[in-house]
Amino acid sequence: MTDTQARGVTIATIAAEAGVSVPTVSRVLNGRSDVAPHTRERVEQLLRDHGYRRRGGRTSTTARLIDLVFNDLDSPWAVEIIRGVEDAAHAEGVGTVVTAIHRRASDTRSWLDNLAGRASDGAILVTNEVDPTLAAELRRLHVPAVVIDPAGVPAMDVPTIGATNWAGGLSAAEHLIGLGHRRIGVIAGIPALLASRARLDGHRAAVEAAGLTVDPDLVLVGDFEHESGFRLGAQLLAHPEPPTAIVAANDQMALGAYEAVRQRGLRVPEDVSVVGFDDLPGARWSSPPLTTVHQPLSEMGALAARTVLRLVRGEELEVPRLELATALVVRESTAPPRGR
Incomplete structure (x- = not known):
């Protein structure tokens, strides 16, 4: 299916193929619990197959929601990244959804399903192994992505943000x-x-x-x-x-x-x-x-947010890899060794 075809898919199209009503598809998209499990599964599968993204009346060049995905959220390091992303996103009038996938395939799949349902405009991935399957899913959903501090060389053609x-x-x-x-x-x-x-x-x-x-x-x-x-x-x-x-x-x-x-x-x-x-x-x-x-963790997060918003707007990036400078901060835990 071409990108144009994917964008042309409507809730009515999904409803007709699933054999359900339009309100039922809407309830699935909104995460409502009053849908039979087998019906929800059929509708979600069709949404994935068609790469359906609910745009909520937005234009294709204006972002209103981006996803920020971590392996884990149990360190002050993650908090600094979140701070930077949210500051930059807020300045652009964009919301942020934060998710931890705990390095589990099932959590990654659940995140992708939720991503499709809420129609996020872009994704920021933090120290994730971006495997070909995830890359293919993000392309199919037309979701541009940026990787912060990649664990390895990303397996997809996305910009990366790091430090020296x-x-x-x-x-x-x-x-x-x-x-x-x-x-x-x-x-x-x-x-x-x-x-x-x-x-x-x-x-x-x-x-x-x-x-x-x-x-x-x-x-x-x-x-x-x-x-x-x-x-x-x-x-x-x-x-x-x-x-x-x-x-x-x-x-x-x-x-x-x-x-x-x-x-x-x-x-x-x-x-x-x-x-x-x-x-x-x-x-x-x-x-x-x-x-x-x-x-500069907060600055890295802010730069990642600004970069993914540029991609959403269809802007070209000058370089695929950006590194922000580190700097030694000398305090009181270092001194000459004894005898010097």
Whole structure:
């Protein structure tokens, strides 16, 4: 079916093919519960087959609703993205629907069904693996998409919004090396994520540029949660030759490392310096305030919203990949190693 044909499908068309009344199709679209399950399933399948999108009288160039989809919503990181998206969308008079799919295929399918029913104009996907099936569904529904901080190379031709993770990893290591640290422990992020690999690569580049060697025993892999920062921080400090500084791939793991330092009877930064990544709001209120790499999460969300709205209006994008600058924020969790 061509795009023109898909746009020409009406509720009456769906009703006739399903053998039901127009009000019944309307009730399905509005999520009403007073529709028999087998009837709802038949109507929803026809809506998907036709790529039907209820426009609510809107023109094809004016957006009124965009979807923001996360794997999970259990971190301050997600809150900052949401803040940026909603600020930019609100400025354009556009609503935002936030969904967490928890990496489950069934949740993704449910989201796509809901997307078709409410006729969102665009979608912002955050660290999702955009597989070919999802790509095909979004194209069939005529929903332009933007990916924030992609987990890998997107499997669809969509713009991506990210940050200069490599430069951020470089600046954190250069800061510690400049203070005199030579044994630096690393609590890296999930290797499958592009951001994790870039941060670690930037760290390695700084260490090697200083004529030093990255000790593989001091590079451990975490999962961006406080608990892994605590556990791996304790493992680094138990090393026969422990590091004098620890770099974590996000603030949450850095704060977990704080607790590992404390439980060992040591202090930050007198005994161990610690650097995070993200600069979440809580970083400046930690004790001591955390030195970290500022990632412009809210700005990334706002840029993603503005970009998807440009796509909705049919505008051409100058470049498919945009990266916003990171910047090291030096606070009180870093100092020269003892004896310097």
